[in-house]
Amino acid sequence: MERVLSVFELTQTVKTVLTRTPDLQNVSVRGEISNFSKPQSGHLYFTLKDALSRVKVVMFVSRTRALRVELRDGMSVVVKGSIDVFERSGEYQMYADEIVPDGVGALYIAYEQLKEKLQAEGLFEASRKHALPTFPTRIALVTSPTGAAVRDMLTTLGRRFPLTEVVIVPVAVQGAEASVQIAEGIRLISDHNLADVMIVGRGGGSFEELFAFSSELVVRAIASSRIPVISAVGHETDVTLADFVADRRAPTPTGAAELATPDGGALLHHLEQAQTRMTSTVTLHIKQAYARFERVASRQVLAEPLRAFDGFHQRVDHLERQLDGGVKGRISGAVRRLDGLELRLSKSAPFDRVAQMRRTLDHLTERHERALQRFLEAAHQRITRANAYLELLNPLAVLDRGYAVVQSRKKDEQVITSIAQVQPGDAVTLRMMDGTLDCQVWGVFDDEATGERR
Amino acid sequence: MKQQENDADQATSSSLDEQQVPFESALARLEEVVRMLESGELSLDAALSTYQEGMQLVGICRARLQNAEQRVEQVTSSKGELLRTAFLVEEIKG
Numbered sequence: 001m002e003r004v005l006s007v008f009e010l011t012q013t014v015k016t017v018l019t020r021t022p023d024l025q026n027v028s029v030r031g032e033i034s035n036f037s038k039p040q041s042g043h044l045y046f047t048l049k050d051a052l053s054r055v056k057v058v059m060f061v062s063r064t065r066a067l068r069v070e071l072r073d074g075m076s077v078v079v080k081g082s083i084d085v086f087e088r089s090g091e092y093q094m095y096a097d098e099i100v101p102d103g104v105g106a107l108y109i110a111y112e113q114l115k116e117k118l119q120a121e122g123l124f125e126a127s128r129k130h131a132l133p134t135f136p137t138r139i140a141l142v143t144s145p146t147g148a149a150v151r152d153m154l155t156t157l158g159r160r161f162p163l164t165e166v167v168i169v170p171v172a173v174q175g176a177e178a179s180v181q182i183a184e185g186i187r188l189i190s191d192h193n194l195a196d197v198m199i200v201g202r203g204g205g206s207f208e209e210l211f212a213f214s215s216e217l218v219v220r221a222i223a224s225s226r227i228p229v230i231s232a233v234g235h236e237t238d239v240t241l242a243d244f245v246a247d248r249r250a251p252t253p254t255g256a257a258e259l260a261t262p263d264g265g266a267l268l269h270h271l272e273q274a275q276t277r278m279t280s281t282v283t284l285h286i287k288q289a290y291a292r293f294e295r296v297a298s299r300q301v302l303a304e305p306l307r308a309f310d311g312f313h314q315r316v317d318h319l320e321r322q323l324d325g326g327v328k329g330r331i332s333g334a335v336r337r338l339d340g341l342e343l344r345l346s347k348s349a350p351f352d353r354v355a356q357m358r359r360t361l362d363h364l365t366e367r368h369e370r371a372l373q374r375f376l377e378a379a380h381q382r383i384t385r386a387n388a389y390l391e392l393l394n395p396l397a398v399l400d401r402g403y404a405v406v407q408s409r410k411k412d413e414q415v416i417t418s419i420a421q422v423q424p425g426d427a428v429t430l431r432m433m434d435g436t437l438d439c440q441v442w443g444v445f446d447d448e449a450t451g452e453r454r
Numbered sequence: 455m456k457q458q459e460n461d462a463d464q465a466t467s468s469s470l471d472e473q474q475v476p477f478e479s480a481l482a483r484l485e486e487v488v489r490m491l492e493s494g495e496l497s498l499d500a501a502l503s504t505y506q507e508g509m510q511l512v513g514i515c516r517a518r519l520q521n522a523e524q525r526v527e528q529v530t531s532s533k534g535e536l537l538r539t540a541f542l543v544e545e546i547k548g
Contacts, residue, residue: 137476154524165524170528277491282502285496
């Protein structure tokens with residue numbers, strides 16, 4: 001009796017046969033993609049078919065990094081990989097390691113060889129790359145003047161930063177002439193300094209359609225451009241040699257327009273913020289200045305500026321009285337003596353002698369008055385000098401000469417005259433002629449201790 | 455009517471500034487002005503005039519951003535001669 005297998009055992013047997021057949025473990029199959037799907041996992045699934053048959057193909061996400069084209073239904077490709085059985089469904093399928101578009105094998109080889117050569121020349125080095133201007137004045141677009149790419153770029157540029165002028169250098173982006181035209185366009189902009197940044201690109205297309213952007217002519221034109229170049233070819237997944245050599249690579253033409261320009265909306269917001277910050281800073285400044293003014297204006301020396309002189313004025317008044325009293329006393333004494341003499345004369349002498357004595361007396365009186373006059377003048381001069389001296393003592397005038405008043409900030413703004421009044425770390429206010437300084441005491445040094453006292 | 459005349463006067467006087475100062479320089483100066491004001495090192499007089507300058511720069515930058523109209527031209531070369539033509543954006547906008 002024949003042995004009956006379970007389904008699983010059968011599948012295992014088939015799997016063993018397939019995986020042990022070398023021809024099936026390294027095989028290339030040509031066909032057309034259909035039912036292409038790329039779920040969240042990133043693995044790629046599709047059916048490879050030709051007119052007569054079909055096979056399921058899986059490419060795991062770990063392999064997809066090597067893909068240089070975006071796979072689509074209807075695309076003719078060559079899949080390289082191995083054959084195995086998917087046990088759950090019992091179906092055999094192909095596990096792809098590489099997928100390249102069919103019919104462009106020669107282009108691929110050319111691409112790889114050129115890439116290697118240019119890389120060896122150092123054309124893709126990061127050190128060769130130019131920085132993009134932050135606020136470009138003019139942007140040049142080397143692209144087809146028709147089609148979605150140029151429209152997308154103009155829309156994005158106009159929306160973000162319309163201040164930037166746009167120069168379009170129309171070129172063919174596919175076909176026999178494309179690489180020559182693109183390279184010439186790049187050189188035209190660089191040679192005539194037509195812009196301060198340029199975008200070289202086009203919308204999506206097949207590997208062959210994008211191939212001009214991987215041509216040596218275009219790559220070398222980008223490498224020798226004196227103006228920074230952003231490459232923007234096809235979609236995110238399309239990689240051309242222009243992307244390697246360009247100063248920046250954009251995933252799409254729209255992305256390139258965004259890379260090239262600052263965000264106008266963000267700038268307006270930035271302006272708004274600058275305005276708010278300036279206004280609040282200045283408002284605070286004015287408030288502080290006013291508070292300072294209030295503080296100074298309320299100080300006694302300004303509120304009652306003459307109060308400081310009161311004591312001196314009293315002394316001056318007193319001196320004046322003393323002066324007056326002294327002089328007047330002495331004069332009146334003299335007059336009394338003269339009167340006495342006159343009396344004695346009038347009693348004891350002849351009239352002519354009395355008359356003579358009277359003249360003498362008048363003369364003496366006159367001399368006394370002149371002396372008094374001179375004395376008072378001298379006294380006034382002394383008072384004027386005293387006043388000038390007082391002016392020197394005026395506390396405001398002292399500040400004016402560069403001295404400062406040190407005031408404590410904790411003890412009711414007490415004026416500090418001795419080191420004994422402060423400790424290191426104390427906050428003090430230095431009152432200058434035109435304002436105050438907030439200071440902190442770093443150290444206290446006794447002159448006696450340091451021997452510096454004069 | 456009078457208001458319009460004033461506006462026009464202001465436009466002509468400030469458009470001189472606007473055209474002479476590149477946007478980037480105006481913005482850089484504005485940033486410097488904000489920094490100076492915020493440093494608190496300016497006297498009140500200097501702060502006020504700096505503030506005035508800052509507000510003027512905000513006005514210039516904002517006006518330039520908001521009033522700018524995209525200018526697009528097409529450049530081709532024919533026997534070494536540059537040929538500049540208008541690029542009609544409208545045609546491709548539809």
